[in-house]
Amino acid sequence: MVIKAVKFREHGFYTQPFAFGGEEGPDKFDSNIRYRGSMQNYLIDTGDEVILVDTGFPAGTPEESPDETSLGYTGKDICSYMEAFAALGYKPEQVTKILLTHKHSDHSGEIKSFPNAKVYVGKDELAAAELQGLTNLVPVEYTDGAYYNFPESQKIADGIFLIKAKGHTYGNSIVIVELDGLFYMLHGDITYVDEALYENKLSVVFDDLAAARETMDRVREFVKNHPTVYCGTHTPQGYENLEAKRVIDLDNPVETVFEEFDFSKKEATGKYICSVCGYVYDPADNDGIAFEDLPDDWRCPLCNQPKEKFNKA
Ligand SMILES: [Fe+2]
Structure with missing residues (x-):
C-alpha cells in the first residue's frame, strides 16, 4: 500500500x-x-x-x-x-x-x-x-x-x-x-x-x-x-x-516556515471567490451587481461565510 x-x-x-x-x-x-x-x-x-x-x-x-x-x-x-x-x-x-x-x-x-x-x-x-x-x-x-x-x-x-x-x-x-x-x-x-x-x-x-x-x-x-x-x-x-513519514510530536513542533508574498495588483475581473468553499461570485450572474455593492451582511450562498472571506479572482 x-x-x-x-x-x-x-x-x-x-x-x-x-x-x-x-x-x-x-x-x-x-x-x-x-x-x-x-x-x-x-x-x-x-x-x-x-x-x-x-x-x-x-x-x-x-x-x-x-x-x-x-x-x-x-x-x-x-x-x-x-x-x-x-x-x-x-x-x-x-x-x-x-x-x-x-x-x-x-x-x-x-x-x-x-x-x-x-x-x-x-x-x-x-x-x-x-x-x-x-x-x-x-x-x-x-x-x-x-x-x-x-x-x-x-x-x-x-x-x-x-x-x-x-x-x-x-x-x-x-x-x-x-x-x-x-x-x-x-x-x-x-x-x-x-x-x-x-x-x-x-x-x-x-x-x-x-x-x-x-x-x-x-x-x-x-x-x-x-x-x-x-x-x-x-x-x-x-x-x-x-x-x-514524519510522526507528529505535539511537544516538539516542526519549525514554522513563512513565505513572502507579492501583493502587486493584477487586473480586476470583477469576480470574487470564497476562500473557504471556492464559490465564485460573478457580477454577470447577479444582475451586474458588483461584489463591493453587496450588503455588508451578505454571505456566501454555498458555505455561509461573510464577505471578508472572499478574495478577488
Ligand atoms: Fe478545505
Whole structure:
C-alpha cells in the first residue's frame, strides 16, 4: 500500500486570525502572521484498488488574487486537480472508492469524474448543496464502533478507516490509514495549518464549534498516543509530513516556515471567490451587481461565510 499527495495549488497562505480564531475570535490574533498554504488531496493505492481521499476543486475554479487584507489564499494553480491525479499515473476508471472528508468544493470538486467510484461520505453531510444530484454516494453510518478514542468509525478496506469527526462541517470525517506501524491521518480540514494543531486552535471555519472542539481534543489525544503522520489539505506540511513519514510530536513542533508574498495588483475581473468553499461570485450572474455593492451582511450562498472571506479572482 502506498499513499500519494495529489498536489494542485502552491504558495498560498492562511493568516493567524483565519487559522486560529475559531474560539477566541479572529481579533485576538495577528493578521500579519501568514502561514504557508497549498492545496493537495490524497490517493491510496492498496495494490488491489485505488482510493481517493477528496477530489480537489472543480476544473475551471479561478485563482484568487489576494491583497494585504486577505485572511486566506488557497494559492496558485500548479495544475487542475484532474491533471494532478493523471500525473500520478492513474486513470479515472481505476478509482473504486472516494472517501469524502466533507462537502466543501475544494474537497468534493471532481467526485463526478470517476465513473467506477463509490463515494463514502458521512450521512450528516448528505444535505449539502455540493452533493446534490450525485448517484454514487454511499452514506456512511459508522457502524463499526469505536476506533481507539474516536467513538464512531467504519472500516473501508484493510487498514483504512473513516472516522466521524464533526465540527468543521456537520458530516465531517477523517481518514486513518494504518501502514508499516504508522497511522496516517488524512484529515481534511481539522486544521488548515499544522501550527494550529500544535497550538490547539480551531480555525474560523466551522458548522458546529462545540463539535469541532471535541474533535480537536480527540485528534490531539490520538496523536499523543499513536505514531501519527498528520496529512492536511491546505499546508505544505501535509505532503512534507507524508513524504518524510514524519510522526507528529505535539511537544516538539516542526519549525514554522513563512513565505513572502507579492501583493502587486493584477487586473480586476470583477469576480470574487470564497476562500473557504471556492464559490465564485460573478457580477454577470447577479444582475451586474458588483461584489463591493453587496450588503455588508451578505454571505456566501454555498458555505455561509461573510464577505471578508472572499478574495478577488
Ligand atoms: Fe478545505
